[in-house]
Amino acid sequence: MDLNGIRLGIIGIINEVINYLLKGNTSSRIIGVGASGDVTKEFDKISEDIIVKGIRSIFNDNVLIVSEELGAKMYGSGKWVAIIDPVDGSTNFDSGIPWVSISIGIAKYNESGTKVKDEVLAIVADVFRRTIYEYYNGEVFIDGVKAFRLRQPKNVVFGYFEKPEAYGIIPAYWKVRGSKVALRSLGSVALEMIYLGLGKAEALVDLRAKIRNVDIAAAYRIAHTLGARAALCDGSPLENFPIDDLLNVKCLLAGYDDNVLNKLINAYNLFRK
Amino acid sequence: MDLNGIRLGIIGIINEVINYLLKGNTSSRIIGVGASGDVTKEFDKISEDIIVKGIRSIFNDNVLIVSEELGAKMYGSGKWVAIIDPVDGSTNFDSGIPWVSISIGIAKYNESGTKVKDEVLAIVADVFRRTIYEYYNGEVFIDGVKAFRLRQPKNVVFGYFEKPEAYGIIPAYWKVRGSKVALRSLGSVALEMIYLGLGKAEALVDLRAKIRNVDIAAAYRIAHTLGARAALCDGSPLENFPIDDLLNVKCLLAGYDDNVLNKLINAYNLFRK
Missing domain, CATH: 3.40.190.80 (D-Maltodextrin-Binding Protein; domain 2)
Structure with missing residues (x-):
């Protein structure tokens, strides 16, 4: 699968998670504690499961997945790294504050250390607005359209x-x-x-x-x-x-x-x- | 016009403002300074104009309007009080942060002082989600459905x-x-x-x-x-x-x-x- 194929697969996963989160029958029951020590709520876990399952499929089970829940888990030969955050803004999601995101970064695995700048694909989705921000081919896109920044930042x-x-x-x-x-x-x-x-x-x-x-x-x-x-x-x-x-x-x-x-x-x- | 008529008119006004704000061609140009000393942006002013015009129509021009822009302005005999905030969250609106509201409170004018508890109708709209929160007839409704609160507040x-x-x-x-x-x-x-x-x-x-x-x-x-x-x-x-x-x-x-x-x-x- 080429990088565009990976990209399309990941957008597919993200849509699946957003659909789950916005369907309105999620549960906030606390079901455990993640690798980081934070509590895991049921909607966190289900979102993560959707993403992990999807990533493993896309990479033929040859991927190192890094997440709050798993820590760093190597599947197969781990030619790729996927660093994921299924629900950033769990407290907001739980309180109905519409500022919640999903993050997935993809890099080729580097034995001497894989870094943020090694990512060849990075996708962040605004869950409530279903907006997708994407780094791909050295450029940034918002819902597929090239993004530009304001010349002067807002205060x-x-x-x-x-x-x-x-x-x-x-x-x-x-x-x-x-x-x-x-x-x-x-x-x-x-x-x-x-x-x-x-x-x-x-x-x-x-x-x-x-x-x-x-x-x-x-x-x-x-x-x-x-x-x-x-x-x-x-x-x-x-x-x-x-x-x-x-x-x-x-x-x-x-x-x-x-x-x-x-x-x-x-x-x-x-x-x- | 009875209270339900007033209520429907105000919901009509709010929808007009939301449509304007979300149409995507608003301007954030600073066009003045309000009665409170804060700067007024063009979208604030246009939103306020829509509301003031609408309120004056609903009350046959017999209403005291209180707003950041006007201060307190008496129209006609002022049998009613309308206290309005056209855009609460101007900075957010300007930065694209989806947490912005419109507020309108309505009370019978009381010569010895009109207070928050005198409001007979109160409407707050979440602009980005087009959700309407409403106090009417002693109860609270969300998009027309009776609201209930959580037994235990979120942390x-x-x-x-x-x-x-x-x-x-x-x-x-x-x-x-x-x-x-x-x-x-x-x-x-x-x-x-x-x-x-x-x-x-x-x-x-x-x-x-x-x-x-x-x-x-x-x-x-x-x-x-x-x-x-x-x-x-x-x-x-x-x-x-x-x-x-x-x-x-x-x-x-x-x-x-x-x-x-x-x-x-x-x-x-x-x-x-």
Whole structure:
């Protein structure tokens, strides 16, 4: 199967998951705890099962699948890597907040380490709007149409602040930036990363150490291609982050471009002092 | 025209605004500054014009209209009060974040002061989903079907924290509550108030002094009827807040029920010490 065949198969899987999620008879019963320690709800598990079954079919059972539920599981010879997040925004889905996504990133398996930038295909779907954002052939498409970013990002910053330590960067960022802008905590970091790529927001910060590579691996391939730039708080570029195992990102700074990212890094250093 | 006639007319107006907003050729050009000091974008103004024109027709030009743009404007003898928010979530609308609402509350004009609890009709529409939440005849309906709330609210707290002073209540609330839950800043407080009423969230806090009565007057009539309870930080119940002039709410605490509201008040006092 060529890459376009893989791509079509994955879009098929995603449609199946969206249809399941929007049919209205999902259950939020807690049925276990994933490899990451988070609780797994029934709709998470069913969505993941649909995706894993589909990915195994597409790759003839020769694929390393990385997910919250499985951790990293090698099927057959594992010539490919599929890094998946069946439902990003489980809390939102459960509360009826229409900001929920599905992420699938695909790369050729590399023995010396497979990274975000190795992805040859990345698909993120907005579940409630049935919109598909896609990295394919070096370009980004929205529902099949080439995507463009706004020249000037909107004055919106995304972040998560359950802990005071995680909030601290915000006043520092306002200082570096020179003024405040709208702050949103929406609950699906993959969609937020895409919005950053499109220029519908200017920055995304998360210092809670809760984000995992499965959450953003596909979205960042898309956002980076559009011009967004992200780094861990130690300054290492997110495009070099591994995707062949389930890993925490720890501390994420992402901007519309290098300029915004540098401001975030300055704000982070100001805040740490 | 009886109350049902008024209700049908208002639903007609709301559909007109939603159709305009979702048609995809709106403009975000800044065209002025409203009575409240916020900038007015072209889509805000056009939405407001549709609503004001419609309300004036429905009430034969005998109505006091309260809005961000007009302040409080008396037409004719003003036997009625209409308190309106054409687009709650302008920043979201502008960024394509699907969490935007329209609010219209209707009360008989009372010379000695018209309050939230005097509303005889309250309609809040979720623009992107075209869902209509309605208080009418003492009950709440969602797209015409009687609404019920969850017995146990979801573990979600809504809030806005652009300023560190506004964030301070959150760690205090975790202390009073005994554990952290998901924190969301979604950007349309009317919809969040409705979600509180339905039990899709447990609390809503905003200490930024940016919320105005136009934002929540209709939503709170709906949420309160479902069992939610809200107060200003001085403890005065939100149902007694005036709706016959454009006013700031200053400091808002709202809970799924009295129990949650009391915890929020405790958290606020803890935080102020």
